[in-house]
Amino acid sequence: MEFLTPGERVKKIRKMLKMKQRELQSENITRGFISMIESNRTTMSRETASIIAEKFNKRARELGIDLNIDGDYLLMTPAQEAEYYCIQKLDQINTLEDLNELKEIFKIADEYKLKRVTALAYIKIGDVMYKNQHFQEAFINYHKALDILLLNNIKEQLPYVYNMLGACKVALLESPEATMYFHKALEYAEEINDIEIKIKASYNNALCYRYIGKPTVSIDYIEKCLSVLDKEKDFEHYVYAKSIEANSYRDMKEYDKALEIFRGLVEEIKDNNNPLLGFLYTNIGEIYMEKNDFEKSMEYLNEAEKIRRKEDKNLLSHTIIEKANLYIKMGLYKEARSLLEEGIEISYRNKDIEYIVKGSYLLAEVYKKLGxxxxxxxxxxxxxxxxxxxxxxxxxxxxxxxxxxxxxxxxxxxxxxxxxxxxxxxxxxxxxxx
Incomplete structure (x- = not known):
């Protein structure tokens, strides 16, 4: 791929649009000056570049060509154009098959010493691997990006990379290690005022501290998350954040407080077919299970199952595995086995590692009871x-x-x-x- 000087770029676009040098003339821009620009014997000011860019855009519109360039584009050095090209290419990479396109990007980044582009390429690999649930590979590539960003003092992507490193650790069921990365994500998000990562990293830290048995710390992080989360714009995220708060109270055996939060969330949802109700009813059913109120637990889990079988089949496994757990507590092992087999199969299809593990351990417990x-x-x-x-x-x-x-x-x-x-x-x- 060839990247041009500003003069070479002006000449190439002019010829593409079949324009003469004199057609780029205007007040203070002579034909001779255009010639000097194109032969790299002089440079353009931002004002001159903007005037020339608009003349190019006008001619392109007349020819039915979608050009839409500006003065900044014309002023790009070869290295800047190479970076622009690579970033545009990276935006088009979304699948495992697309990753083959990265060979060219790495080559260009190496040739022009574009460290930020190299980091972005590793981030892209991480994103694709994470999306396809190859969490260890995603972690390795995010870490490669992190090393480059830190070494070259590039801070803009640091909050995102640290958050994704933590997310990989959570996906691999390694919550204690994840908290370190979420702490760093928050630190850099505060420094550059990245609101989105403030919300995500606070939420993720809350989740991790709940998993490792520190519910009061979890509640502190949820309060941080809710302080910057716009409930009206992202109601679903709000529901999940409040649910972590509720479950943290549940972990502290403050069941009434937990139920109060969950019921409040249910009341805020006006649509009886909203998939979020399946999530909330499952959690309420789990709380009643812990309270040994099996009748109430079954009532809510049945309602959650009904909603999820209709509206949220990907997360159906969560509800039926929890319902199987209830059957185990009730001594109904054959009924539990049937639900666990279905729930585990759904979890395998979705590569839902948390519920593959939970369901498998429960199934092993059932088989032990059945000898x-x-x-x-x-x-x-x-x-x-x-x-x-x-x-x-x-x-x-x-x-x-x-x-x-x-x-x-x-x-x-x-x-x-x-x-x-x-x-x-x-x-x-x-x-x-x-």
């Missing part, structure tokens, strides 16, 4: 395979150890040794230094 050891082993083997493919080291290690213990109970030394060796491989896998 089916082989089914437990098969459940863990399938779980281990997807966890390994997704790069979730901690959960993979935990599953291998469970399998080793099961084979030890069966006096199967060979298979026990095999899964202990697999455990060692996971422990010895290299990780990126933080």
């Amino acid at each position: 089916n050891k082989q089914a437990i082993i098969e459940t863990y083997k399938r779980l281990a395979n997807i966890l390994q493919n997704m790069g979730s080291k901690k959960e993979t290690l935990k599953t291998y150890i469970e399998l080793a213990l099961l084979y030890i109970e069966n006096n199967d030394v060979s298979n026990a040794k095999y899964f202990l060796e697999k455990s060692r491989e996971v422990i010895e896998q290299k990780t990126i230094k933080k």
